[in-house]
């Protein structure tokens with residue numbers, strides 16, 4: 001899980017929601033992946049999907065029996081489906097995701113014997129640490145967003161000449177749109193719930209789809 005946490009930090013460095021995954025077979029690390037759907041323009045570029053693809057390429061087999069997937073956030077339905085297709089033996093995840101989690105938080109895809117014959121799931125491993133990385137990411141993003149909006153308002157006031165006013169407003173709107181897009185990309189995952197930040201829902205313009 002420590003390796004998955006390190007992969008999550010790669011996502012953070014790329015400006016993406018910090019989720020990381022590692023695929024192992026026995027003591028051997030076969031592949032790693034970090035979440036980067038925004039940079040890749042790819043809604044499927046979740047950490048688990050990246051690790052599964054890389055592992056399948058590495059072993060030249062689309063089935064990965066006997067492998068374990070460690071991921072810092074509870075897999076979503078898409079990833080749960082791919083995990084089943086790959087015949088992963090075991091999934092170990094960190095933080096629970098009350099918005100898109102498909103290992104019991106929203107739905108439990110793995111509990112359905114008609115869908116799943118292969119994968120056991122262990123959740124909540126290093127839950128506080130994995131959730132903390134997400135919490136700090138979203139807190140930082142909210143802070144940056146607040147500062148950008150304040151700066152946009154400030155510029156509009158300073159110029160106050162009429163012509164600058166529309167620019168200020170446009171800037172603020174753009175910020176909100178970017179933020180909304182970011183939220184949509186990560187399934188808004190985790191933000192309000194995992195972060196459990198009481199201020200999360202009350203911030204105007206935070207544009208969280210609830």
Ligand SMILES: [Zn+2]
Pocket residue numbers: 046048075076077078079080
């Ligand atoms: Zn996913």
